[in-house]
Amino acid sequence: MKITPRRLATGMSLWAPNFFSGIRIRRFSEDWTHATVELHVNAFTRNYVKTAFGGSMSAMTDPYFFMLVMHQLGRGYVVWDTRGEIEFLKPGRGVLTAEFSVSPAKVEEIRERAKGGAKVLEWFETEITDRDGDVVAKVRREVYIREKKRVTAAGQS
Secondary structure (H helix, E strand, O other): OOOOHHHHHHHHHHOHHHHOOOEEEEEEOOOOOEEEEEEEOOOOOEOOOOOEOHHHHHHOOOOHHHHHHHHHHOOOEEEEEEEEEEEEOOOOOOEEEEEEEOOHHHHHHHHHHOHHHOOEEEEEEEEEEOOOOOEEEEEEEEEEEEEOHHHHHHHHO
């Protein structure tokens, strides 16, 4: 079965770690350039002072940049999340939203930098906002990209 953006969003929303953390993937764009993720702050996802648990806000931003890059690059690359940073600016309440975007131009730049098996470490940034559009947190994620050895070897022969 082919992984479509809609199937992936539904599957990831129902996946136990996301489902029980109040994380819902609203959509992946058809061209894999954009994703929208929500965190529903409730009795299970809030902290002692009844605001969004920081770990849940970090979890809601974890895999999406690497997934957008991976789907745009295709199977010839190793792509994974290496680290993340989060700056909390305001208590999060209600429904929080994060938007993720990776342009085709950025992916082509990465593809060029990764030619021949070179390791690429690329930082991506997003914001987590509340229902009023106020920024609750700023997030940075670093993504590792490298051509798979078989691809590099085939290009050198």
